[in-house]
Amino acid sequence: MRSTPARRSAGVVLAAAACVLALAGPASAHVTVNPGTAQQGGYTAVDFRVPNENDAANTVKLEVNLPLDHPLASVRTLPLPGWTATMEKSKLDKPIKVHGADVAEAVSKITWTADAGTRIAPGQFQEFRVSLGPLPADADKLVFKALQTYDNGDVVRWIDEAKDGQPEPAKPAPTLVLTKAADATAGASPAADGHAGMTASQDGAAGAAGAASGSDSTARVLGVVGIVVGVVGAGLGFVGLRRKSGTTAS
Structure with a gap:
């Protein structure tokens, strides 16, 4: 006993x-951007990390919207076997200057679509790598609203922005926090051709x-x-x- x-x-x-x-x-x-911080005015490479939260369906598409209030002149995707990446550009209301040249349009959306036989299965995750820049020097964060599509037709909208002093939303948008450069050399301009950017x-x-x-x-x-x-x-x-x-x- x-x-x-x-x-x-x-x-x-x-x-x-x-x-x-x-x-x-x-x-x-959650769908997140990693690393979650970068320096203002520079270039960076980030991964959009996508977990499968559905026990009965596979993730087959990811759409990431890039902010046009702080447009990014250089956007490059890293090839990922089994996935096809496409980019959409939008005309800017006001051109921006990058390395002394006017840029009138910028990438506004990246879509990754799974090829036949490819998927993010239940219990798995995938990372989609992108180089970005130059990052704005007058913003403290960039919000990337994302849509995650499953093969059963479900679409999860990761678009809610976190508010200071409030609980994290159920479907937060991936957010890249921008920090000030540590010194005058941080965030210096990359090679003049502006390619991958770093x-x-x-x-x-x-x-x-x-x-x-x-x-x-x-x-x-x-x-x-x-x-x-x-x-x-x-x-x-x-x-x-x-x-x-x-x-x-x-």
């Missing part, structure tokens, strides 16, 4: 561990930032696992003390 409290204690420990894991899981299940050092920095983002995600997962292990260990220790106490009393 002494085992009944022990079973109850163990049950509480397992329930607590399950709650910790449940709370940790949904936090990363010098070797900038490209390396972007890659390092991406790696840091991945490391940060890994750290969060390990942190959650550590919490669970700690909770389970404390619970088992408590159960052991109750058993020892019960044996001594007898």
Whole structure:
């Protein structure tokens, strides 16, 4: 009969561990832009990370809208096997100057469509890499509204903008936070041809930032696992003390 409290204690420990894991899981299940920060005025490379949140359907298309209130003159997609990327351009109300030249139109939308036999299956994610620039020097963020299409016809609209002081919306739009350059050389102009847009050092920095983002995600997962292990260990220790106490009393 002494085992009944022990079973109850163990049950509480397992329930607590399950709650910790449940709370940790949904936090990363949005369409996001990674890394989430870049310097104003420079060029960067980012990944649009797309998880499949549907247990019964596959993701087969991603549409990302680029802001035209802060147009980006140079936009390049990295080829991704199994996916076809297309870009749409829009005429700007007011031309912008890039490296001394007037730019009258800019990419307003990128669409990735899965080729036959390609998909993001349940429990999987995919990253779509893009180089962007020059980033605006007069904005603190860029919002990329995105649409995720499943092969059953469902479309998830990741278009809600987060508001200061308010809870995160259910379907937040991927957002790139822009920070001020650390010094006068940060965000310096790249090669004059304006192609993919990054010098070797900038490209390396972007890659390092991406790696840091991945490391940060890994750290969060390990942190959650550590919490669970700690909770389970404390619970088992408590159960052991109750058993020892019960044996001594007898």
